[in-house]
Amino acid sequence: MKYTRPLVLDESALTGVEEIDHQHQHLLNLINHTHLSLLKNGSPVNTRSLVRELLGYSIYHFNTEESLLKQYATTEEEKAEADKHISQHRLFSQRVVLLQEKLVRRQFIDTDELLSFLTGWINDHVLLTDKALAGLILDRQKSES
Amino acid sequence: MPIEGRPSPPPLRFTLVLIVSILIIAHLILEKALEVAFEQPPRVEKHQIQSARQLIGMVQQALSSDTAIAESPNAEQIIRMQGADSNVEFLALLNQRGEIVFSTKNTDKMQPANEVITDFDADAYQQAKSEQRMVIDKSPSGKSITLYAPLSPSGIANESKPGQSDVLYLNYDLVRAKRDALRENLALSNWLSQTAILILSAVLIIYLLNHWVAEPLRRIGKTVSRVAKGDIGVATGFQGSSELALLGMGVDSMSREIDASKSALVQANLELEKRVNERTEHLEREIRYRRNLERALRIHERQMQTVFNTVSEGIALWDAEGRLLYANPGFKKLLCMEQFGCSVGFGENSIKLVTEDGDPLSLAEFPITKTLSDLKAREGVIIGIEQPDSGQRWVTINVIPVTEVKGGAVTGIVSSVSDVTDLKYHENQLDQMAHFDALTGLPNRRLLHDRMQQLVENTRRKGRILAVCYLDLDGFKHINDTYGHKAGDGLLVEAASRFVNCVRAGDTVARLGGDEFVILLANIEDETECESILNRVLSSLSNPYTVAGNIESGITVSAGITLYPADNRDPDTLLRHADQAMYAAKRSGKNRYHWFDPNLEQRLLARNDSLNDIARALSQREFVLHYQPKIRCHDGAVVGAEALLRWQHPVLGTLPPAHFIPLVEEHDIALELGRYVIQEALVQARAWLQQGHFLSVGINIFARQLQQPNFAEELEHTLNQIKTGQRFSIDLEIVESAALEGIRDFPALVRRCEAMDVTFSLDDFGTGYSTLDHLRRIPAQSLKIDRSFVNDLLSNSEDRILIEATIGLGRAFGRKVIAEGVETEEQLRWLRAAGCDEMQGFLFARPMDSMAFLNWLQQYRPSTGWFDS
Known part of the structure; x- marks a missing residue:
């Protein structure tokens, strides 16, 4: 099990929508802690509560983002993009739910694989998908005002 | 001042006039009296005339002795001498021709008498010369008499030749004579009356002067002197316009004035006296104050002297x-x-x-x-x-x-x-005490604060990581309570030395007080390095201690960590954050460490938001139940259905319970959600009954629900509301059986529920916390084999053994065994062969909403190939 440096939300990862950036920062912290907890074979209760937190927070965060998507994605093209975005969210949730179930059942968890998924997902999602969303939001907000 | 009614003195001019008048009147009275005395009585006049006769007789006699009268110088002398008599107005010797030979006046010598003498009576002269007798002629006014006496040289009248003799003429003043006579006659009475009148006048004048002048003056004088003596209110009482009255009034007015001035003076005096008294009092106070002050000063001086001396x-x-x-x-x-x-x-x-x-x-x-x-x-x-x-x-x-x-x-x-000297000597000790904990010799909070500030600064400059670990001993209070503070102190010293032994050289271990310590790990590479140190600390600290001769093994440590600069705050806040994390570690079971979450607020916000969202979803009826049928292995009949919760999220779509149940499990909203599920499931079961399907409904319940003391009552109440008279059965599926340990008398609850046709299942049996021990202790009627075993049973012999064992246990304990997650025909066959009682899984049906379930139910026929044996 190799240790990877914790994820950091640097300047390049900021979307410019403050609410989303806040939530990303927190999501990142949760992933880091889950990561650490799994890595160190921390207590199951601790890890489970972290994963639960991660799950709950992702629902909260996705709710925020998907509401914004529904609000701002108006063209067919944008709606198609939004669907892709949402499917990425679902994929993330499924993985976390699976992790949760595995923890409950005390099944083997391929930590490396899970962590590479989580970090990969959050990197791609935040840097690409969410930036696109933020661009759309900021654009619309500008034209509205 | 009232003025007494006093007779006012008359004006002085009146008095003077009066006095003058009195004098005049007295004088007049005297005059009158004299006049009366002269005029009356006639006897006096006779006497006068007699006197005149005698006088003239004396002159006749004197002259008659002379032979030649006319030549006699003697004769002239005699006449002149007689003229000295005051009563003799005029005495003359007339010759036969009627000329004046001699007279009392020398000027008229040889002058005819009738020319010189005004009242000369030629008849009387002729008569006297001729008749040789004395003729007396009285003047008409009666004031004087004129005597004509013949003078013969022999002195014998008859011897001379008639009508040839000289005549003596005498004019005698009767009034003078009378007066003289009166003086003579009435000398005594005259004097007496005059004296009396004078005395009376004098008395009257004296009285008047006394009464009208002296008395008022005295009075005024007295008043003035009394006023001068200071008698208040004296007055002469005079009124009017006379000089003395004016003087008196002036005095009165002066007296009044003085009186008034005096009153004013008295008033002023009183005022002055009052002020003097006040001032005196003030001065006395001042004096007292000053005396006290002086005394105080003296005392103070003495004290100061003593102080200085001592x-x-x-x-x-x-x-x-x-x-x-x-x-x-x-x-x-x-x-x-x-x-x-x-x-x-x-x-x-x-x-x-x-x-x-x-x-x-x-x-x-x-x-x-x-x-x-x-x-x-x-x-x-x-x-x-x-x-x-x-x-x-x-x-x-x-x-x-x-x-x-x-x-x-x-x-x-x-x-x-x-x-x-002593201070200087103690300074080092104080310095030591100020920065180091007296008991353990570790840096105290103050020094820790200084070090943290330095380290934060260094860490920031060098771009390293600083870990701030807050540590608190678990179970220390017990040691203090059991063995006393001294023993507790001994343990703290031991713990401190263990801390120091676990950290690297250069790391700081500080004691904040009590059983709270802080470790500062500077220049760490990453969290792993920090954790390896903390793990050492945790394991070292959890080794047994010798306390008061006893081995105590219950002492562990809980730690909270925060990392700078990830938690980019000041030293105090870093400490507080580490403290918060330490409390989280305590809460989650002690003897562990917790990382501080820099976004705790965000997290709490998110959690609150999620809970609010779920509460809203409940009220909006966004939660719905889906049903998955339970098939009897023996004949493939549908014997029941498991109710599965779905959240039809307005944004995120339909969410399975695994996505949101973890969020509510530890919150009271789970109770509400659980109640909602029971209610909905029961309503559905009743609907099925009414449609002719007798199905046992499996309901997943939260451990939290069972922990409610009134769970059975509430369930009974709900059942009574729903029941239609026909019996239908409910199976409560328990996932986290470990949580049931918190229920005081679970078997009693199970028995009570059995009476209501409510049974219990242990869900996910064989995984996680569902252990054999639970099977023994928890009187559930069914065991559900977790899908993870079923999934792999064909490929994994261990899973098969586990399932067989579970079925064997179920038989032995008289429990029904239900397999979950059956997806293939092979799995079904194997499970039937192994003696499983019931099954559920995609092979038969996925969870469906109630409408779909009913449709499925009406169309369902057990596959002939599966249940033929």
Whole structure:
């Protein structure tokens, strides 16, 4: 099990929508802690509560983002993009739910694989998908005002 | 002032007039009386006439002796002599021709008588000459008589030739004569009456003067003198316009004026007296105050003197020229004045002085000496003095020039010297105490704070990581309570040494107080390095301790960590964050560490938001139940259905319970959600019954629900509301059976529920916390084999063994065994062969909403190939 440096939300990862950036920062912290907890074979209760937190927070965060998507994605093209975005969210949730179930059942968890998924997902999602969303939001907000 | 009704004196002019009048009247009365006396009685006149006869007779006689009268010088002399009589108005000797020979007046010699004498009666003259007798002629006014007497040279009338003789003429003043006569006759009575009148007049005048002048004057005088004596209210009482009345009134008015002035004066006096009294009182107070002040001052002075004499501080006064005026014993002692017998105690080659840093100090550099020359204040200068008897002493010296007024010229110098040797000696100890914990010798909170500030600064500059770990002993209170504080202190010392042994050289271990410690790990690479140290700490600290001769193994440590600069805050906040994380570690079971979450607020916000969202979803009926059928292995009949919760999220779509149940499990909203599920499931079961399907409904319940003391009552109440009279059964599926340990009498609850046709299942049996021990202790009627075993049963022999064992256990304990997640025909066959009682899984149906379930139910026929044996 190799240790990877914790994820950091640097300047390049900021979307410019403050609410989303806040939530990303927190999501990142949760992933880091889950990561650490799994890595160190921390207590199951601790890890489970972290994963639960991660799950709950992702629902909260996705709710925020998907509401914004529904609000701002108006063209067919944008709606198609939004669907892709949402499917990425679902994929993330499924993985976390699976992790949760595995923890409950005390099944083997391929930590490396899970962590590479989580970090990969959050990197791609935040840097690409969410930036696109933020661009759309900021654009619309500008034209509205 | 009332004026007495007094007779007012008449005006003086009236009095004077009156007096004059009286005098005039008296005079008139006297005059009258004289006149009366002259005129009357006739006897007086007869006497007068007699006198005139006698007079003229005397002259006749005298002249008759002479032969020649006319030539006789004697005759002239006699006539002249007779003329001296005052009553004789005119006496003349007339010759025969009627001429005046001699008369009392010399001027008329030889003048015819009738020319000279006005009342000359020629007839009477002729008569006297012819008849040789004396004719008396009385004047008509009666005031005088005129006598004509014939004068013959022989003196014998008849001898002479008739009508040839001289005649004597005498005019005799009767009035004068009368008066003279009256004087003579009435001399005594006249005098008496005059005297009486005069006396009366005088008495009257005196009385008037006395009554009208003297008396009022006296009165005025008396009044004035009484006024002068100060009698109040005296007055003459005079009224009117007379001089004395005016004078009296003036006096009265003056008296009144004086009176008024006096009253005013008295008033003013009273006022003055009052003010004088007040002033006196004030002065007395002032005097008392000053006396007290003086006394206080004296006492104070004595006290000060005593203080000066007894304080160990040295105090000395100098004049501006640097002459010592006063030095208290302390000063003399501290500066060794007695030993060296010189004014300041340190002449050349006397005592050695050193600066605070220990360098030698010359006399010229001594603060008092310096101030004496430059008159500048010096305070708190610390000097070492090598004293011959007590060795090195440290003193602090204050030298202050004194000026009479602020900024004025220096009039003197006050110097004080205190022995601070002990203070100096304790300074190091204090420094030690100020920064280090007395018990463990570890840095205290203050030093920790200083170090943290340095480390935070260093870490920021070098771009490293600083870990702040807050540690708290678990179970320390128990040690204190059981063995006392001394034993507790011993344990703290031991714990402190263990902390120190676990960290790297250069790391800081500090004690905040009580059983709270802080470890600062500077320059760490990453969290792993921090955790390896913390794991060492945790394991070292959890080793048993020897406390008061007993082995105590219950002591562990809980730690909270925060990392700088990820948690980019000031030292105090970093400590607080680490403390928060430590509490989280305590809450989640102690003997562990917790990372501080820099976004805790965000997290709490998110959690609150999620809970609010779920509460909203409940009220909006966004939660729905889906149903998955349970198939009897024996014949493939549908015997029941498991109700599965779905959240039809307005944004995120339909969410399975695994996505949101973890969020509510630890919150009371789980109870509400659980109640909702039971209610909905029961309503559905009733609907099925009414449609002719008798199905047992499996309901997943939260451990939290079962922990409610009134769970059974509430369930019964709900059942009574729903039941239609026909019986239908409910199976409560318990996932986290570990949580059931918290229920006091679970078997009793199970029995009570059985009576209501409510049974229990242990869900996910074989995984996680569902252990054999639970099977023994929890009287559930069914065991559900977790899908993870079923999934792999064909490929994994261990899973098969586990399932067989579970089925065997179920038989042995009389429990029904239900397999979940059956997806293939092979799995079904194997499970049937193994003796499983019921199944559910995608092979038969996915979870469906109630409508779909009903449709499915109506179309369902057990596959002939599956249940034929």
